[in-house]
Amino acid sequence: xxxxxxxxxxxxxxxxxxxDCNNFYASCERVFxxxxxxxxxxxxxxxxxxxxxxxxxxxxLGIEMGAPWHQHKKQFEELGVIVRSSNYTLYGDMxxxxxxxxxxxSPNLEVYSIDEAFLSFDGFDSRMESxxxxxxxxxYQWTGIPVSVGIAPTKTLAKIANRAAKKNPASGGVYIxxxxxxxxxxxxxxxxxxxxxxxxxxxxxxxxxxITTPLELRQADAHFxxxxxxxxxxxxxxxxxxxxxxxxxxVPSNRKSLVSSRSFGRSVTTLQELREAVSTYASxxxxxxxxxxxxxxxxxxxxxxxxxxxxDKQYKASQNIRLPLASSDTGRITAASLTSLEAxxxxxxNYKKAGxxxxxxxxSTKVASTLFDAPDSISSQSRMKAIDAINRHFGxxxxxxxxxxxxxxxxxxxxxxxxxxxxDWNKLARVG
DNA sequence: TCTGGGGTCCTAGGACCC
DNA sequence: TCTGGGGTCCTAGGACCC
Numbered sequence: 001x002x003x004x005x006x007x008x009x010x011x012x013x014x015x016x017x018x019x020d021c022n023n024f025y026a027s028c029e030r031v032f033x034x035x036x037x038x039x040x041x042x043x044x045x046x047x048x049x050x051x052x053x054x055x056x057x058x059x060x061l062g063i064e065m066g067a068p069w070h071q072h073k074k075q076f077e078e079l080g081v082i083v084r085s086s087n088y089t090l091y092g093d094m095x096x097x098x099x100x101x102x103x104x105x106s107p108n109l110e111v112y113s114i115d116e117a118f119l120s121f122d123g124f125d126s127r128m129e130s131x132x133x134x135x136x137x138x139x140y141q142w143t144g145i146p147v148s149v150g151i152a153p154t155k156t157l158a159k160i161a162n163r164a165a166k167k168n169p170a171s172g173g174v175y176i177x178x179x180x181x182x183x184x185x186x187x188x189x190x191x192x193x194x195x196x197x198x199x200x201x202x203x204x205x206x207x208x209x210x211i212t213t214p215l216e217l218r219q220a221d222a223h224f225x226x227x228x229x230x231x232x233x234x235x236x237x238x239x240x241x242x243x244x245x246x247x248x249x250x251v252p253s254n255r256k257s258l259v260s261s262r263s264f265g266r267s268v269t270t271l272q273e274l275r276e277a278v279s280t281y282a283s284x285x286x287x288x289x290x291x292x293x294x295x296x297x298x299x300x301x302x303x304x305x306x307x308x309x310x311x312d313k314q315y316k317a318s319q320n321i322r323l324p325l326a327s328s329d330t331g332r333i334t335a336a337s338l339t340s341l342e343a344x345x346x347x348x349x350n351y352k353k354a355g356x357x358x359x360x361x362x363x364s365t366k367v368a369s370t371l372f373d374a375p376d377s378i379s380s381q382s383r384m385k386a387i388d389a390i391n392r393h394f395g396x397x398x399x400x401x402x403x404x405x406x407x408x409x410x411x412x413x414x415x416x417x418x419x420x421x422x423x424d425w426n427k428l429a430r431v432g
Numbered sequence: 433t434c435t436g437g438g439g440t441c442c443t444a445g446g447a448c449c450c
Numbered sequence: 451t452c453t454g455g456g457g458t459c460c461t462a463g464g465a466c467c468c
Contacts, residue, residue, distance in 0.1 A: 044454090045453090045454035045455075046454050046455065047452090047453095047454070048452090048454095049452080049453055049454055050453050050454065052450095052454065052455095066453075066454090067453085068452070068453040069452080069453085070451080070452035070453075071452085071453080073452095086454090088455095112449095112450085113449080113450045113457095114450070115450080116450080196448095196449085197447095197448065197449080198448085199447070199448055199449085200447095201446080201447060201448090202447075202448085230460070230461075231460080232447095232448090232459080232460070255457090256457090256458075257456095257457075257458090258456080258457085259455075259456055259457075260455090260456090261454095261455065261456080262454090262455080263453085263454070263455090265451090265452080266451070266452085306453085307453090308453055318444085318445095320443080320444090352453095353454095355455090355456095357456095
């Protein structure tokens with residue numbers, strides 16, 4: 001959600017516009033298949049498992065987000081719903097075009113997701129609405145994607161405004177939510193789950209203390225909320241009041257982890273089958289990582305049973321393994337993944353899903369034999385701190401050295417560093 | 433027998449997002 | 451038979467240190 005300012009500090013941005021593509025995946029398909037226009041269209045998830053996007057016409061037919069296809073296949077046919085498998089390469093490409101267009105309107109932009117961006121709309125003053133309408137028209141003209149625009153003094157309210165732009169045809173796809181009374185009116189009509197950051201669990205817990213609408217949340221005592229629900233929810237309270245706590249995050253941070261996982265088409269019971277799956281995920285994840293010039297210092301393998309099969313004994317487990325060497329080597333990572341799998345696998349279960357997650361990602365270096373040769377007793381976080389310090393000292397693509405002298409509480413002293421290459425931290429310390 | 437308190441680090445899991 | 455995949459951040463609690 002971006003960098004947080006201390007709430008109440010002078011925020012840099014006064015007016016946030018949230019631009020959100022309407023039914024993005026369905027709209028992308030329509031750009032290249034105009035015959036889909038005006039038709040009910042749904043896009044299915046990876047294994048054609050469930051519905052992940054719907055055109056307005058499909059929504060009007062009552063088709064729910066997440067609806068399992070196998071349960072609705074016949075119904076879709078009867079209703080004349082057009083079904084497409086997802087094509088993420090296409091969507092990524094279309095997304096880039098949309099974002100490029102948005103930059104024409106405000107260089108201060110945060111790409112929040114594949115189909116959303118926050119823009120600073122400061123300085124437009126009375127032209128705010130005409131700018132927003134111009135933006136909408138231009139994006140549609142240049143990319144073929146319809147978007148909605150919500151404008152408000154905080155990101156959280158901009159989300160609400162965007163929702164109003166979508167739900168309210170009279171808005172023409174642009175909704176400006178500045179007036180305090182209007183904010184209260186709107187928040188009083190919505191459900192807690194309509195607020196960005198609040199889903200089912202939190203909504204239920206808020207109900208327990210008598211908060212049932214976003215308006216009541218806005219009016220709640222912020223200290224009480226912080227005590228009871230934590231700092232994240234307190235921020236939401238302030239944001240709902242129009243007090244900006246979430247700044248525009250224009251520089252995307254470095255990726256911290258990546259995952260490769262799949263649900264199996266059927267239940268898997270043997271270790272051998274799991275080994276094959278995990279090997280595949282490990283190499284897929286490694287390829288993804290190498291494409292981004294990264295290396296990993298630890299990984300997690302996870303397996304789980306099918307939560308929808310209530311009659312089955314449920315089991316879910318994961319195991320974190322630290323690599324002795326930060327690596328982007330497929331063989332090494334696959335081997336570690338299989339070791340990890342052995343630790344979590346239990347016989348006599350019907351497994352439905354497994355995956356490999358690569359953590360502690362660092363830029364890979366020019367040094368071919370990059371070594372973070374620390375013993376396993378050193379935590380991955382300490383290791384990462386040391387690597388960061390070394391990167392800062394030498395420049396991030398220069399050199400990374402062994403770190404077996406780094407203790408969990410110890411700091412890395414600059415005088416211990418030396419621009420030489422060694423796999424032995426003790427030797428290095430002497431050289432330095 | 434009595435037996436602090438605060439800080440940091442780490443992990444697992446929860447909760448949310450799209 | 452068949453219910454996605456990929457992310458981030460926060461918290462609670464234990465271990466450990468001084």
